[in-house]
Amino acid sequence: MQFSAIPGHQDIKQVLIKAAQNQKVAHGLLFKGQEGTANLTLAISFATYLNCEQPTDTDSCGECSSCKKMSKLAHPDVNFFFPMARNENVPKNEPPSRQYFIKDFRNIIAKNPYLNENDWAETIGVANKQLSIPVDEARVIKDSVSLVAYEGKYKVVIIWLPEYFNTQAANALLKILEEPQHQTLFFLVTNEPEQLLITITSRTQAISVPQFDEQQIADYLIAHEGIQEKQAQQIALLADGNLNAAIKMIAHETDPFFPFFSEWMRHCFGKKVIDMVDDTDVFAKLGREVQKSFLLYSCQMIRKAFVMNKQVPELVKLPKEEFAFIEKFSPYIHLGNIDHIFEMLSQGYTHIERNGNPKMIFLDSSLQLMQAFRQPAP
Ligand SMILES: [Zn+2]
Incomplete structure (x- = not known):
């Protein structure tokens, strides 16, 4: 993987390249960014460089x-x-170890290097188990760095999601970080830096990887997923800055x-009015046909939440992530508010169809939803 495969982030790329050229690369680097950022891809591209x-x-x-x-x-x-959990490839008398997972890791990174831990758990068939390192x-x-680099200039250890180390393993890692070997580098790639031991973060130099902007995501989708500009812009x-979410939308996984x-x-339920206004701006840019489809989708999801609340979850057919959301959301959709919510969404649909102002319609719907969630169940 090369830097050129990652949209944007010129400043970070330049800092890394300068450090390499001046032979001043820190012994431990912490690439921190939310899910769907370039934290892992920057680490891999830098190791390549x-x-x-x-x-x-x-x-x-x-x-x-x-x-x-x-x-x-x-x-x-x-x-x-990387994190792991026992699957059928691990022999019964042995602990899970990277050797049983590395092939899967290479394959999934080739398909989607912006994946999250749930995608990874599904890939290795342990979706219902607790991951750990x-x-x-x-x-x-330790063994992997005990020998000097025999082909490259540097030995690099890339640890994806070190927050999955248990305490004992984290302390062992700390010892390794404390005894730097010649030309050996550690790249820690984290989505949740606050979960790491301070003793670990204090021994690394942090690189904060920001979220992608809309144009960068669209550029990536056009270049790597072969879709048209208009669809790329909408996705x-x-x-919302998460390239993993965008890639999964294209793959129809969500x-x-x-x-x-x-x-x-979440914003309506949590009375987060400023976020609701931001959502309104996104909605307004979608275009009328997509706005209508979105309101229909919202109706379907609300209906599914209601069915779930009525204790018939087997009737709700959804991909895993959406099912989990609806399951948590369902207690708040009940006979006390469902009619009102449906009426409000269908009114929104009609107003959009009649060329109403999408910002006004969406914001009004958001405020009404905020109140509807406060209605007690009968
Ligand atoms: Zn080369």
């Missing part, structure tokens, strides 16, 4: 044998560690409206 045989001022070459190995995440001097993995990390708007709908409901 560091071991590239012919790097330029802006990127790795992409052609040399080191870059080719990195493109398959199969460079012998760059090792990946077991303490034995700290020993494997980018709904994805409904394109789901992230926006769930956020909207």
Whole structure:
């Protein structure tokens, strides 16, 4: 993976490249950013750059044998560690270890390097289990850096989601970080830096990776997913800075409206008026046909929540993430408010159809929803 595959983030890329050129790369780097940011892809691209045989001022070459190995995440001097849980590939008498998962990891990163831990858990067939990085993995990390780099200039250990270390493993990692080896680097890639031990974060240099903006997400979707500009723009708007959400919408793993709908409901329920106004701006940009589809989708989801509340969840067929949301949301949709909510959404639909002002319609619906959620169940 090269820097050029990541939209935007020029400032971070330049800081990293300068550090490499001046041979001043910190022994431990903490790439921190929310889900769907470039935290992992920047770490991988930087490891590629560091071991590239012919790097330029802006990127790795992409052609040399080191870059080719990195493109398959199969460079012998760059090792990946990640959360895991026992699955059928792990022999019964052995603890889970990266060797049983690395092939899956390479495959999923090739498809979607912006994935979250739930996507990963599903990939390795442990969606209902607790992920962790077991303490034995700290020993494997130590072994992986005990030899000098034999092909590349640097040995790099990339730990994806170190927040999944249990305490014992985190302490073992701390020991390793405290004893830096020559030309050995640790890249910690976290979505939740506040979950890490302060002793770990204090031994790393933090790189804050901001969310993608709408244009960057649209550019990525056009370049990597081969979709048309207009559709890319719409999905980018709904994805709200999360490139993973956008990629999953295109793969139809979630409904394109789901992230926006769930956020909207959370804001209305939590009386977050400023966020509701932001949602209104997004809605206004969607275009009339999409606005109508969104209101219909909202009606369907509200109906599903009502059915769920009536204790017939088997009638509710939805992808996992949407099902989980509706399950939590269902207590707040009941006979005391469902008629009012439906009436309000269908009125919104009619007004949009008759060229009403989408901002006014959406904001009014948001305020009415906020009140409807306060109605007691009969
Ligand atoms: Zn190269």
